[in-house]
Amino acid sequence: MMQRFTAKRSLQNVSASLLRRCVSSTSQTASVKDSDEFLARLPPFDYTPPPYSGPSADEILNKRKEFLSPSMPVLFRKPLNIVDGKMQYLFDESGRRYLDAFAGIAVVNCGHCHPDVVEPVINQIKRLQHPTVMYLNHAIAEFSEALASKLPGDLKVVFFTNSGTEANELALMMAKLYTGCQDIVSIRNGYHGNAAGTMGATAQSLWKFNVVQTGTHHALNPDPYRGVFGSDGEKYARDVQDLIQYGTTGHIAGFICEAIQGVGGIVELAPGYLSAAYDIVKKAGGLFIADEVQSGFARTGNFWGFEAHNVVPDIVTMAKGIGNGFPLGAVVTTPEIAGVLTRRCYFNTFGGNAVSTTAGLAVLNVIEKEKLQENASMVGSYLKGKLNQLKEKHEIIGDVRGRGLMLGVELVSDRKLKTPATAETLHIMDQMKELGVLVGKGGYFGNVFRITPPLCFTKEDADYLVEAMDYSISKM
Numbered sequence: 001m002m003q004r005f006t007a008k009r010s011l012q013n014v015s016a017s018l019l020r021r022c023v024s025s026t027s028q029t030a031s032v033k034d035s036d037e038f039l040a041r042l043p044p045f046d047y048t049p050p051p052y053s054g055p056s057a058d059e060i061l062n063k064r065k066e067f068l069s070p071s072m073p074v075l076f077r078k079p080l081n082i083v084d085g086k087m088q089y090l091f092d093e094s095g096r097r098y099l100d101a102f103a104g105i106a107v108v109n110c111g112h113c114h115p116d117v118v119e120p121v122i123n124q125i126k127r128l129q130h131p132t133v134m135y136l137n138h139a140i141a142e143f144s145e146a147l148a149s150k151l152p153g154d155l156k157v158v159f160f161t162n163s164g165t166e167a168n169e170l171a172l173m174m175a176k177l178y179t180g181c182q183d184i185v186s187i188r189n190g191y192h193g194n195a196a197g198t199m200g201a202t203a204q205s206l207w208k209f210n211v212v213q214t215g216t217h218h219a220l221n222p223d224p225y226r227g228v229f230g231s232d233g234e235k236y237a238r239d240v241q242d243l244i245q246y247g248t249t250g251h252i253a254g255f256i257c258e259a260i261q262g263v264g265g266i267v268e269l270a271p272g273y274l275s276a277a278y279d280i281v282k283k284a285g286g287l288f289i290a291d292e293v294q295s296g297f298a299r300t301g302n303f304w305g306f307e308a309h310n311v312v313p314d315i316v317t318m319a320k321g322i323g324n325g326f327p328l329g330a331v332v333t334t335p336e337i338a339g340v341l342t343r344r345c346y347f348n349t350f351g352g353n354a355v356s357t358t359a360g361l362a363v364l365n366v367i368e369k370e371k372l373q374e375n376a377s378m379v380g381s382y383l384k385g386k387l388n389q390l391k392e393k394h395e396i397i398g399d400v401r402g403r404g405l406m407l408g409v410e411l412v413s414d415r416k417l418k419t420p421a422t423a424e425t426l427h428i429m430d431q432m433k434e435l436g437v438l439v440g441k442g443g444y445f446g447n448v449f450r451i452t453p454p455l456c457f458t459k460e461d462a463d464y465l466v467e468a469m470d471y472s473i474s475k476m
Contacts, residue, residue, distance in 0.1 A: 035434045035435055035436070038435040038436060038467075038468060038471070039096075039097075039435070039436045041464065041467070042097060042099065042436055042464060043099075043458065043460040043461055043464060045086075045087075045089055045097065047086045047087075047089070048095070049083070049084035049086075049091045049095055050084075051095070052083045052084070052093045052094075052095070054083065054093070056081065056093065057078075057079060057080070057081035057092075057093060060081055061074075061079060075429070075438075075440075076429065076430055076433055077430055078430075080092050080098075080433070080438075081093045085100070085108075085112030085113055086111075086112055086113055087111035087112055087113075087114065087454060087456050088100055088111055088112075088453055088454045088456055088457050088458075088461060089112070090112065090438065096436070097436065098433070098436050098437065098438050099436055099437045099438065099453075099461055099464060099465060100112070100438050100453060100454065101437060101438060101439045101440075101451050101452070101453040101457075101461075101465055102438050102439055102440040102450065102451075102452060102453070103452050103453050103454045104325060105294075105320065105440060105450075105452070106262060106294045106299060106320050106321060106406065106450075106452035107320045107321060107323075107324070107325055108321075108324055108325055108454050109297050109298065109299060109321035109324060109363065109367070109372065109454060109455045110324045110363055110366045110367065110370075110372065110454065110455065110456070111324075111454040111455075111456045112325075112454065114324065114366055116362060116365065116366050116369070117324050117359055117362040117363060117366060120358050120359075120361075120362045121326070121355060121358055121359050121362065124139065124354055124355050124358040125355050128354055129353075129354065129355055130350070130353055130354065130355070131354060132349075133160075133351070133352045137354050139354040139355075139357040139358045139361070140160065140352040140354065140357045142357075142361055143357040143358075143360045143361040143364075144158040144160075144357075146361055146364050147330065147332065147360070147364070148332065150303055150304075150364070151304075151316060151332055152312050153312050153334075154334040154335065154336075155312075155313070155316060155332050155333060155334060156332070156334070156335070157332065157333055157334065157335050157337075157338035158330055158331070158332050159330065159331045159332075159333075159338070159341070159348075159351070160328065160329070160330050160348065160351040160352035160353075160356075160357065161319070161328075161329035161330060161331065161348055161351045162327045162328065162329055162348070162350050162351060162356075163193075163319055163327065163329045164192075164193060164291075164293035164317065164318075164319035164320060164329050165192075165193030165194055165195050165198050166193075166195075166329055166348070166351070167293070167317040167318065167319055167329040167330060167331050168192045168193045168197070168198045168201070168256070168289075168291060168293070168317050169193065169195050169196075169197050169198055170317075170331050170346075171254075171256070171289045171315045171317045171331050171333075172184060172197045172198070172201065172253075172254065172256065172289070173197065174287075174315065174331070174333065174337060174338075174340055174341065175253040175254035175286070175287045175289060175314075175315065176253040176254075177340040177341075177343070178253075178287065178337050178340050179251070179252070179253045179254070179285055179286065179287065181248075181249070181251050181252055181253040181285065181286070182215045182253060183215055183216075183217060183244075183247075183248040183249075183251075183252040183253055184197075184200070184201060184215060184216045184217070184252065184253055184254055184255070184256060185216070185217050185218075185219055185240055185243055185244065185252060185254070185255045185256075185281070185286070186201040186202075186203055186216055186217075186218055186219070186255070186256050186257060187203065187218065187219050187220075187221055187222070187257045187258075187261075188203040188218045188219065188220060188221040189203055189204060189221040189223065189261055189264040189265075189267060189444065190202060190203050190204075190221075190256075190257060190258055190261055190264060190291075191204060191207060191258075191261070191262065191263035191264060192256060192258075192291055194207065196211070196212075196213070199211070199213055200213035200214065200215065200216040201216050201256055203218040203221075204263070204264065204444055206444065207263070217243040217244075217247050217248065219236070219239045219240045219243055219277075220236050220239040221236075221261075221264075221267070222236035222237075222269045222270035222273040223267050223270070224268065224270050224271075224401075225267070225398070225399045225401065225410065225418075226418060227270065229270070230270070231270045231271060232270060232272075233269065233270035233271050233272030233273030233274070233276060234272050234273070234276045236270055236273050236277075237272075237273055237276035237277045237280060240255070240277045240280050240281065241280050244280065244281075244284045248284075250284065251284055251285045251286075252281065252284045252285065252286040253286060253287065254281070254286045254287040254288065254289050254314075254315075255277065255278075255281040255286050255287075255288055255289065256289040256291055257269070257274070257277075257289075257290070257291060258291045258292075258293075258294065258295060258305070259274070259290065259292070259295045259300070259304075259305025259306050259308065259309065260294070260295050260300065260305055260402060260403065260406055262293075262294035262295070262406070262442065262450070262452075263442050264442065264443060264444070265408055265410065265442045265443025265444070265447075265448035265450070266401060266402045266406060266407060266408025266442065266448060266450055266451075267401070267408070268401050268402060268403065269309070273309075274306070274309035274311055275309055275310055275311055278311045287314035287315060287337070288311065288313045288314050288315070289313060289314065289315045289316075289317065290304070290305070290306040290313035290315070290316045290317070291317050292304050292305055292306070292316055292317060292318045293317060293318060293319045293320050293329075294320055294321075294406065294452070295406060296316075296318045296320075296321060296322070297318070297320075297321035297322055297363065297367065298321075298367050298372050298373035298376050298404075298455060299321060299376060299404055299405055299406045299452065299455065300376070300380075300402075300403040300404035300405075300406050301373065301376050301377030301380055301381075301403055301404030301405075302373070302403075302404070303373055304316070305403075308403065314333065314334065314337060315331060315332070315333040315337065316331070316332045316333070317329070317330070317331050318330050318332070321363070322360055322363065323356055323359045323360050323363065324359060324362075324363050324366075325359075326355070326356045326359040326360070327350070327356060328353075328356040328357070328359065328360055329351075330360075367455070370456070372455035372456065373455075375455055375456065375457070376404040376405045376455045376457075377404055379405065379457050379458060379459055379461075379462055380402075380403065380404035380405045380406075380407065381404075382459050382462055383405070383407060383451070383457075383462040383465070383466070384400060384402065384407055386462060386463070386466040387400045387407065387409055387451075387466060387469075388400050389466075390409075390466060390469060390470055390473075391409075393470070394470075394473045394474075395415060396411050396412065396413065396421055396424060396473060396476070397409060397410070397411060397412075397473075398410045398411065398412035398415055398418055402451075405451070405452060405453055405455055405457060406451075406452050407451040407452075408442070408443075408448045408449065408450060408451065409448065409449040409451065409469075410443065410447060410448045410449075411424055411425045411428070411447050411448070411449070412447070420443070420445035420446075420447035421447050422445050422446050422447045424447075424476060425441055425446060425447045425448070425449065426441075426446070427476070428449075428469070428472045428473060428476070429441060429449070431471075431472035431475065432468050432469060432472050435468040435471065435472065436464075436468070437464070437465050437468040437469070439451055439465075440452065449469075451465070
């Protein structure tokens with residue numbers, strides 16, 4: 001473990017040195033004139049935010065340093081003070097407009113401050129904010145019915161939470177209770193949350209604190225780009241069989257995975273993997289838990305990420321896009337599995353809150369009314385094609401991957417060795433921000449652009465993003 005951290009620190013030191021050289025070179029920094037020229041080409045948008053009169057970015061940053069946890073990171077060398085948002089755009093304190101290709105980490109699927117989400121929420125909060133789910137209220141009942149209609153088979157019992165971590169924690173516990181087993185299998189490089197059980201299921205040392213984490217077995221990551229078996233999904237699935245055969249009693253509680261790894265760098269599972277792993281897990285008596293926290297709610301062009309793999313989960317977890325920015329998560333399972341929670345008292349004070357579930361129902365209505373799933377598929381395919389064209393032009397782009405509007409661009413300093421271009425990634429992100437485009441980053445080495453915009457993203461937005469990325473890479 002210490003060797004891994006030493007290697008990681010060494011890579012960070014090299015990356016920091018490269019970054020200093022990138023930043024110090026004036027020829028590599030987008031000038032004010034460049035920025036102004038690019039911003040003039042931003043797709044037209046009929047909205048001007050009201051003037052901002054609050055504290056400055058520096059004042060907020062100082063308060064964060066003094067009063068907030070030092071674990072909270074900020075993006076960019078010069079952090080942004082975002083004060084307004086509308087659909088796929090964000091605005092800083094000066095009124096400058098940014099194309100948001102991160103959507104609050106794959107959260108704002110309908111777009112910032114969508115009127116058809118905001119209005120019903122305002123109406124609800126004016127009438128009743130928090131009655132407790134122990135009283136009857138139409139909001140939670142109507143949303144749970146609508147949500148269940150989006151899932152296949154007997155997946156129709158909903159339990160609401162406030163986050164993806166909470167949802168995954170509950171799902172893992174239910175799997176253990178239902179099967180009577182304690183062993184969980186998850187995939188290396190996956191991320192499922194930061195509480196006790198979910199931290200155990202998470203398989204990146206960056207997100208794991210030195211606390212007791214037992215009962216989870218991490219299978220080989222079926223990563224078509226970096227994985228040992230390339231795109232051969234069935235070979236990776238054999239590792240799941242080996243883990244069960246040699247690391248457990250032969251019976252497990254469940255298998256949890258993301259259809260596309262989000263925090264891990266937008267990694268798609270190798271073709272054929274999930275269906276093969278599913279069969280292995282079911283033979284071992286385990287439940288299949290689909291973590292749809294990032295890939296759900298139409299982001300991938302399917303409503304759920306697992307739909308692309310021809311499997312039906314036993315439990316589905318969700319958050320992020322479910323509430324378009326409201327704190328909301330959910331676990332959906334079958335009536336039989338849901339029954340395990342009646343053995344003791346299990347309660348979530350704010351899960352199913354009237355305001356949050358009102359927002360959730362509004363999100364479903366907007367996705368359907370505005371055909372956002374179809375748009376994610378169409379614009380996502382268009383954008384992925386453009387990014388692949390960029391890969392042919394720039395040697396630093398090692399891989400372009402993902403589906404719909406959940407896309408990743410991995411940067412490497414050597415295509416053959418696949419050496420992570422961590423410093424360059426940070427520098428290009430900063431350059432793109434100056435050109436009015438915001439993207440996220442992920443992957444173990446922080447060298448993957450996470451492109452997860454609101455699902456109202458247009459082809460014109462995609463063109464502008466690619467143009468800004470092209471220019472920023474060209475200036476390296």
